[in-house]
Amino acid sequence: MWVIAARELKSLFLSPLAWSILAAIQIVFGWFFAWLIYLFVRPDVQASLANDPNAPGLTAMVVSALFDWVGIVLLLVMPLLTMRLISEERHNKTLPLLLSAPISMTSIILGKFLGIMGFLMILIAMLSLMPLSLLIGGSLDFGQIAAGLLGLILFLGALASVGLYISTLSSHPTVAAVSTFATFFMLWMFKWAENAGSGNEIISYLAITNHYQSLLEGLFSTTDVIYYILFMALFLILSIQRLDSERFQ
Secondary structure, X not given: OHHHHHHHHHHHHOOHHHHHHHXXXXXXXXXXXXXXXXXHHOHHHHHHHHOXXXXXXXXXXXXXXXXXXXXHHHHHHHHHHHOOOOHHHHXXXXXXXXXXXXXXXXXXXXXXXXXXXHHHHHHHHHHHHHHXXXXXXXXXXXXXXXXXXXXXXXXHHHHHHHHHHHHHHOOOXXXXXXXXXXXXXXXXXXXXXHHOOOOOHHHHHOOOOOOOHHHHXXXXXXXXXXXXXXXXXXXXXXXXXXXXXXXXX
């Protein structure tokens, strides 16, 4: 499992796609981070905050907003990272060799999943340096930052598990990317069901973007954490079963 994870992470950095994503994400969110700081230090905003006894602090207005947009943007980027996990093996005719190796399907799937999560952890670590730079001129709520990072990691893990499963269903990475994006968009649209009237609470609860918002605000909820853990477990099990059925065939 760890060998597969290391191989997957290494193959990501051997391709220009991973470096392009890292560079683009840093540029985009570097500009967005600077814009959030500009909004926070504006005199009119500072005067409004000074007159509000319950005014949000630097962490809530800058760091949480940054993490929120990171999740939305990576929801759009994730299909490009997960499309090749299994479908490229099938497309390059190397999947039968992988399936015939003396390792379990669980090790293969978890290795692929941990490989992509390793890349995402590197990405999150690079983005985390931006909020930490605020310590030069201000104070931060590290509890809220830790909760926000946990929510972001769980959210991206859920996206990676869905993308991995869809990659097991296709032999063309492009088809897998489009299908993954469509699935993400559908899971995102579930959050609007709560505005459609009563009886849609269950659909709204399934929205993948709803459960890390409270963590971004520093409110740790075991319900949200369990949701993401069960979500990841479901799609990882589906991926294992899909490869098992292909090996039997």
